[in-house]
Amino acid sequence: MWFARIMLVAAVASAQERAAKNPHTTPVDVAAGARIFRSHCAECHGLKGEGGRGPSLTTGVFFHGGTDADLLRNITGGIPGTAMPGVFFSEDQVWQIVAYVRSLGRTGSTLPPSGDAARGRKVFEAQRCLDCHLVRGEGGVQGPDLSVIGSQRSVEHLRQAILDPNAQVAREYRVARATHENNSAYSGFLMNEDTHYLQILDFSRGLTSLVKRDLRQLRIENNSLMPSYKERLSEGELQDLLAYLWSLRRGPLEEGGSK
Numbered sequence: 007m008w009f010a011r012i013m014l015v016a017a018v019a020s021a022q023e024r025a026a027k028n029p030h031t032t033p034v035d036v037a038a039g040a041r042i043f044r045s046h047c048a049e050c051h052g053l054k055g056e057g058g059r060g061p062s063l064t065t066g067v068f069f070h071g072g073t074d075a076d077l078l079r080n081i082t083g084g085i086p087g088t089a090m091p092g093v094f095f096s097e098d099q100v101w102q103i104v105a106y107v108r109s110l111g112r113t114g115s116t117l118p119p120s121g122d123a124a125r126g127r128k129v130f131e132a133q134r135c136l137d138c139h140l141v142r143g144e145g146g147v148q149g150p151d152l153s154v155i156g157s158q159r160s161v162e163h164l165r166q167a168i169l170d171p172n173a174q175v176a177r178e179y180r181v182a183r184a185t186h187e188n189n190s191a192y193s194g195f196l197m198n199e200d201t202h203y204l205q206i207l208d209f210s211r212g213l214t215s216l217v218k219r220d221l222r223q224l225r226i227e228n229n230s231l232m233p234s235y236k237e238r239l240s241e242g243e244l245q246d247l248l249a250y251l252w253s254l255r256r257g258p259l260e261e262g263g264s265k
């Protein structure tokens with residue numbers, strides 16, 4: 007694994023030396039890049055780069071680096087430790103994707119949602135979001151860490167996550183409920199599964215392996231553990247909450263490092 011990573015880094019480093027500027031920027035390249043984008047990137051970044059499970063690519067700001075070489079590297083190898091995957095396209099094709107991403111320019115808004123972030127923080131506390139979510143070291147761990155969620159997702163995605171959590175449940179947050187033949191009950195996030203075994207991050211026991219044959223019952227839920235807040239928030243509270251989540255970004259110094 008580390009070997010592959012070093013090879014990849016070396017390959018990308020030499021690619022950067024060869025071509026720090028994108029050699030594929032004609033309209034034909036942009037159109038080819040757009041096609042790949044629609045089939046491989048849009049599910050997370052939106053059909054026009056407006057964002058979704060991944061950030062908007064239309065603000066002109068790239069936290070992970072905004073030079074051609076940075077974009078080539080991040081799209082080729084993905085961004086380790088995040089949901090951003092790498093791709094198996096040729097370097098020429100990745101340059102075409104870069105050309106398309108560049109063509110999006112600054113068409114999207116960098117303006118925060120209209121609500122009040124300080125009031126949003128109060129809503130966040132009053133609604134007990136912290137029971138399940140960590141924000142900068144404080145809170146629970148039954149849901150994803152939201153410390154920099156504003157840099158990672160679009161506002162539209164955040165709105166949907168709050169109003170309709172079941173619409174999109176990330177793989178690692180699917181809940182499994184099992185009853186052993188000795189009647190012990192297990193429930194937690196489904197970590198791994200094959201024909202014979204099941205690994206659950208059980209809510210009270212921690213990581214637990216079970217043999218499927220020994221189970222009386224097994225149910226994998228489609229629903230999120232997170233309740234919907236559709237009926238619990240006024241439109242004003244929702245706006246404030248979105249402004250608060252949006253404000254949870256990587257620091258201004260770090261953001262300043264990108265172009």
Ligand code: HEC
Nearest residue numbers: 046047050059060061067068069070071081088089090158
């Ligand atoms: C499974 C979801 C997913 C897919 C598919 C995906 N991305 Fe991403 N991408 C993300 C996430 C999440 C981030 C933010 C990572 C972070 O900063 O935590 C990201 C970050 C990026 C960034 C860096 C943004 C910045 O601010 O520096 C670029 C550029 C990018 N993606 C382009 C692409 C392109 C082009 C494709 C298709 C070849 C693609 N992504 C496919 C989820 C995805």
Ligand code: HEC
Nearest residue numbers: 133134135138148149150167171174175176179230231232
């Ligand atoms: C009972 C636990 C629980 C509570 C309470 C809860 N959440 Fe969640 N939340 C989750 C889980 C689990 C997920 C991941 C599965 C999913 O996407 O629904 C999640 C996902 C999210 C996401 C999407 C994160 C991403 O990576 O895209 C956001 C945003 C979010 N929650 C915000 C909130 C806010 C705001 C509140 C309070 C109004 C709240 N949550 C209350 C458990 C919870």
